Amino acid sequence: xxxxxxxxxxGAAHNLHTVRDFLRFAVSRFNQTQLFFGHGSSNxxxxxxxxxxxxxxxxxxxxxxxxxxxxxxxxxxxxxxxIQRRVEQRIxxxxxxxxxxLGEFSFYVDERVIVPRSFIAELLLEQLxxxxxxxxxxxxxxxxxxxxxxxxxxxxxxxxxxxVDAVDLSPDALSVAExxxxxxxxxxxxxxxxxxxxxxxxxxQYDLIISNPPYVDAASVAGLPQEYLHEPKLALGSGNDGLxxxxxxxxxxxxxxxxxxxxxxxxxxNREVLExxxxxxxxxxxxxxxxxxxxxxxxxxDLI
Numbered sequence: 001x002x003x004x005x006x007x008x009x010x011g012a013a014h015n016l017h018t019v020r021d022f023l024r025f026a027v028s029r030f031n032q033t034q035l036f037f038g039h040g041s042s043n044x045x046x047x048x049x050x051x052x053x054x055x056x057x058x059x060x061x062x063x064x065x066x067x068x069x070x071x072x073x074x075x076x077x078x079x080x081x082x083i084q085r086r087v088e089q090r091i092x093x094x095x096x097x098x099x100x101x102l103g104e105f106s107f108y109v110d111e112r113v114i115v116p117r118s119f120i121a122e123l124l125l126e127q128l129x130x131x132x133x134x135x136x137x138x139x140x141x142x143x144x145x146x147x148x149x150x151x152x153x154x155x156x157x158x159x160x161x162x163x164v165d166a167v168d169l170s171p172d173a174l175s176v177a178e179x180x181x182x183x184x185x186x187x188x189x190x191x192x193x194x195x196x197x198x199x200x201x202x203x204x205q206y207d208l209i210i211s212n213p214p215y216v217d218a219a220s221v222a223g224l225p226q227e228y229l230h231e232p233k234l235a236l237g238s239g240n241d242g243l244x245x246x247x248x249x250x251x252x253x254x255x256x257x258x259x260x261x262x263x264x265x266x267x268x269x270n271r272e273v274l275e276x277x278x279x280x281x282x283x284x285x286x287x288x289x290x291x292x293x294x295x296x297x298x299x300x301x302d303l304i
Contacts, residue, residue: 016076019056020067023048026083036225039092039115040100047093051086054097055079090226100148105157107150107180112172114235116150118212119288119295120266124154131262131286131297132208138162142204142256144197144211144249145169147235149177151210152190164190165204167197170234197245198252205258211249215268217242242270243277250278254303261300268294 016022026048041047053060055078056071071079082096094100094115100107102121109115127135138159143152143166152166166181168174174192181190193200197213214236216224221237228236238244246267253263264286267274271293275283282302285292 016080017070018068019052019063019071022052022071022076022079022083023063023067026052029083029087033087035086035090036227038225039094039117039227041093047086048083051082051093051096052079054099055082091230092227095230100150102150102154105150105154107148107153108176108183109148110176111230112170112232113148113176114231116148118151118266119290120151120210120212120264121154122288123264123286123295124151124158124210127158128208128262128264131284132159135159136161138207140204140206140208140258141165142201142206142209143167144209145213145235145245146177146192147173147212149180149190149192151212152177153180153184153186155208155210156184156186156189159208162189162207165193165201165206166190167193167195167201169194169196170232173232173235197248198256201256203255205256206261207258208262208264209249209253209257210264211245212266213245213249214238215242215246215266215270217270217273220269241273242268243274246270246274247277250281250298250303253298254300257300257303259300263298263300263303264295266295271296 016025027044030044037043037047049063056075058066085091092115094109095111098108098110100109100116102116103125107116139162141155141162141164146152146166146168149166152164156164166177171194174194177192181187215238216236218240249265283296286295286297288295
């Protein structure tokens with residue numbers, strides 16, 4: 001089958017000459033093979049356009065002027081190769097390009113970290129308004145399960161006077177985070193810590209704790225599309241109901257928050273399960289682009 005696919009892509013390449021040709025071909029193949037889009041793009045057209053423009057080193061927001069440009073033989077080979085890898089291996093586009101975006105922020109990624117896609121990013125881009133009235137007064141931030149370091153970096157930009165601790169259990173993930181922190185020249189403000197959640201924080205307290213922890217329940221993990229299998233298992237599943245990590249965060253967060261500190265956690269599709277497990281906690285559900293089901297906020301006093 002692999003040899004047949006190689007022959008198929010090789011044969012097709014001889015009949016494709018322009019960006020428009022390759023765009024049409026890629027969209028057709030992506031739809032035909034029913035790729036899953038959940039790591040940046042939401043449909044075959046956007047993903048094909050992104051992969052082609054990135055491979056050709058063209059501006060990612062300017063497809064139209066280049067549609068009818070003829071490509072060199074080397075360019076054709078490079079574009080066909082990335083299309084073929086996306087189709088045959090089901091590798092998320094971000095791993096193929098080693099690039100992921102949150103708003104206008106770009107981050108290096110590879111298969112040592114999950115592809116950044118947190119709704120908390122939207123909130124940080126707005127400095128968590130109106131819940132944090134004076135962003136300049138935030139002096140310390142903790143990012144639990146930092147992965148690529150993306151939320152820690154966004155927090156450093158959102159709260160310019162804050163020192164940010166970025167924690168992850170995986171040394172591989174922290175290596176990726178270190179690269180991103182260096183790229184943004186934030187080594188003096190973002191501190192990477194290898195720790196299983198709060199274990200090695202020695203009682204440190206923070207004005208703000210953010211976390212996008214593992215939250216996929218066991219049934220959903222078993223049914224994940226193939227694209228997700230390229231991501232670290234450690235960063236996806238969290239017990240039978242998806243709340244194992246969140247339970248630990250809720251148990252220990254209060255002792256790591258300052259007097260007026262705030263906790264913000266993303267929990268995927270687990271709102272109903274979480275509220276049933278903690279009926280006495282006054283969760284505030286924050287509005288993001290997908291609705292008010294995915295990110296909750298609690299004040300320190302709510303957790304005591």
